[in-house]
Amino acid sequence: MCNFTLAPMVSYAGGSCPDMITVGDFNNDNQLDIATAIACSSLVGIFLGYGNGTFAAEITSSASALSSSYAIAAGDFNNDHLLDIALSDRSSTSFGVVLGNGNGTFQAITTFPTGSTSYSIAVADFNNDSRLDVAVANYGGNVGIFLGYGNGNFATQTTFSTGSSSYSVAVGDFNGDSQLDLAVTNAGSAMVSVLLGYGNGNFATQMTFATGSSPYSVAVGDFNNDNRLDLAVANVGSNTVSILLGYGNGTFATQMTFATGSSPFSVAVGDFNGDNQLDITVANYASDTVGVLLGYGDGTFQTQMAFAAGINPWSVAIGDFNNDGLLDIADGNGNGASVSVFLTIC
DSSP states (O other): OOOOOOOOOOEEOOSEEEEEEEOOSSSSSSSSSEEEETTTTTEEEEEEEEESBBBBBEEEOOOOTOOOOEEEEOSSSSSSOOOOEEEEEETSSSEEEEEEEESSOOOOOOOOOOOSSSEEEEHHHHESSSOOOOEEEEEETTTEEBBBBBOBOOOEEEEOOOOEEEEEEEOOOSSSSOOEEEEEETTTEEEEEEOOOOSOOOBBOEEEEEEESSSEEEEOSSSSSSSSOOOEEEEEEEEEEEOOBBSSSSSSSOOOOEHHHHSSSEEEESSSSSSOOOEEEEEEEGGGGEEEEEBOOOBOOOOEEEEEOHHHHEEEEEESSSSSSSSSEEEEEETOOOOOOOEEEO
């Protein structure tokens, strides 16, 4: 355990509206890089990491079939041991995949219809065939499952109903049957849906649990050390993060809420202070801060510590960017045309 704080942000100029970000090694140098979906265009931005907490200038790849790149997730979709990227389109009804070349650049995009505007993507193997699949939160009120063929292509989506205005999707085994389940935030109905997976790409009818107002983002972790997965939900409308402790059977306790900054658009989970307890970080869009809530290990959290970010931080991602064994934080500044990196100091 350490006396946690974050170093002042270092920002890197990027394309306009780098709303959503993810982390991975996109050039196979064993250093973490940052990828952004540039929402005001049809581009992917890549910041290659040097392994010391600094990053090269952005390089961009086209995702020209999309009107507005938004949600972003990384995975090896064609089994060539190179990271690829999946992107949703917030102005259309499709998601796309750009296959990686292994040097930080990508091939032409292939798109797949979703039937609705999509705001979130999660990547996992939902049918146990050792090929990555994609789950997409469709704003029209469902989650779409695209089963992967292992060559970069996907079967036509199968949809499962969720609540109103589905915004974010996360993956975990919530009932201990070794099959992956889904959690989906429903921004229009102030609840999170849980869909238990059968392990064949199909899911049971949703169960719903109340959250704060306008839940935009959901993350998964064991916050009270009972070996059962819990949920953290960022509530834009109530400026809180909800913690729903899992019972291990797919159901969850009534939420506990903890104050954040204004309009927390995104939440991520990690142990930032080295005490072996999970903590939470949020992107506070309207207060231009990144918040960190250190966990006590019993499902409760300390008062948020806020750190100045760029203009309108939209999403957060975590990784050890300087190889010191401590988790760091990156955020995409939606209206700041930049990505900011916060190195952890202990």
